[in-house]
Amino acid sequence: MLLLLLPLLGLDIHDLIYYVGVFTIAAKILPLLPSLKKKLLGAPEELNVKNYEKDVVYLFQLPGSPTAPSMCAYAVKVDSFCRLHKIKCEKRNSMMARGKNGLTPFIELNGVEIYDSQLIIEHLTAHFKLQAYPDDKSAAIGHAVDRMIDKHTAMLNMQAKAGKLKDVVTVSASGKVPAILLPILAFVGSRFMKSKLESKIKASIGPYTEAEYRAMLRKDLVQIQTILDGKQFLVSEKPSAVDCTALAHLGVALFGMPSVRTTFDELIDSEELAALKEYLQRLKDTLFGDQFFDPESRA
Structure with a gap:
């Protein structure tokens, strides 16, 4: 499909190789330019928001x-x-x-x-002198669960997406680039992301089979549901800091791209994890109401 599109764009295979190389190099260098400027030229730190409002x-x-x-x-x-x-x-x-x-x-x-x-x-x-948790015990449990979700479960969620990166790139870029370029962007972007993602996962968790990664993700989700144990939220009847982390990693995985289904979706939709899925819906509604979306994406 990709090769068939090249003549329509006035390109050949050599052009594709060239642009893939340019894209790869640019993707690595561009995010580093601000910090390189500061280090090489000694440029002072600049705020993005010059006229900021206090405590915003x-x-x-x-x-x-x-x-x-x-x-x-x-x-x-x-x-x-x-x-x-x-x-x-x-x-x-x-x-x-x-x-x-x-x-x-x-x-x-x-x-x-x-x-x-x-x-x-x-x-x-x-x-802001906030109380992150209601008491010391819930703070200890919350901290431990928070670190598990933020580091281990998050990496397993990323691994679950590794086989669907073309779909992820396509959905992310849809409406932002011409439709005719989507297949090329999906091909190039997924190839670049997959290599980087797989290296990160192996360094964080280790090299395992797909079945072993799935078993680890299931175990994490089951343990989170066990900690929930009938409560409205993870450590009490009101949301706390650890619930914010849970909504971030599990909520975005559940609600972010409904058309791209991964191992996470298969697990969370199972009867075994029904209580966890209900918790995520309740948490989303409690913190965001009907605002769990990016307004710019609906413009």
């Missing part, structure tokens, strides 16, 4: 979809935390913006940049 969180994130506020789970984690604690948050969608650590999301608050979702939440908790 400016959240820089990847765009979302008609069914998810951002396709970056870590951005949804910060967004959820701000909603939980009624912190005013203004979101800035960007494919290129990066924090000082070269990643997204990051925030600007009162003229200071904070990166990494976990560091952001810790900073907001201290700055």
Whole structure:
């Protein structure tokens, strides 16, 4: 299909190889340009929001979809935390913006940049003098579950998407690029992402078979449901910080791209995990109401 489209675009196979190379190099270099400029030229740090409002969180994130506020789970984690604690948050969608650590999301608050979702939440908790959990025991349980979801379950979710990357790229880019270019973008983007993703998964979890990855993901989800144990939320009858992390990783996986089904969808739709799925729907409704989407994607 891809090769058949080349003549229509006035290209041949050599052009394709060239543009794939350019795309790959650009994808690696462009996000690094701001930090390279600062390091090589000694340029001062510049805020993205010059005339900021006091105590307003400016959240820089990847765009979302008609069914998810951002396709970056870590951005949804910060967004959820701000909603939980009624912190005013203004979101800035960007494919290129990066924090000082070269990643997204990051925030600007009162003229200071904070990166990494976990560091952001810790900073907001201290700055606004918040109580993340109702008591020490729930804080201990919440912290342990939070770290499992944020590190282990998140990686297993990514692994589940590895075989559907063409579909992920197609859905993400649909409406943003000419339809005739979608197959090329899906081919190039998925090839680039798959190699990077597989290396990250193997480094984080280890090399396993598809069946073994599936078994690990199922075990994580079953344990999260067991911790829920009939409660409205994970550690109490009201949502807390760990619920924000759960909605980020599990909610985005469930609601973000309903047309792209993965191992996660097969598991969460099973009778065994019915209570967990109900919890995610309840959590989404509690924190976002009917606003769990990116307004720009519906414009």
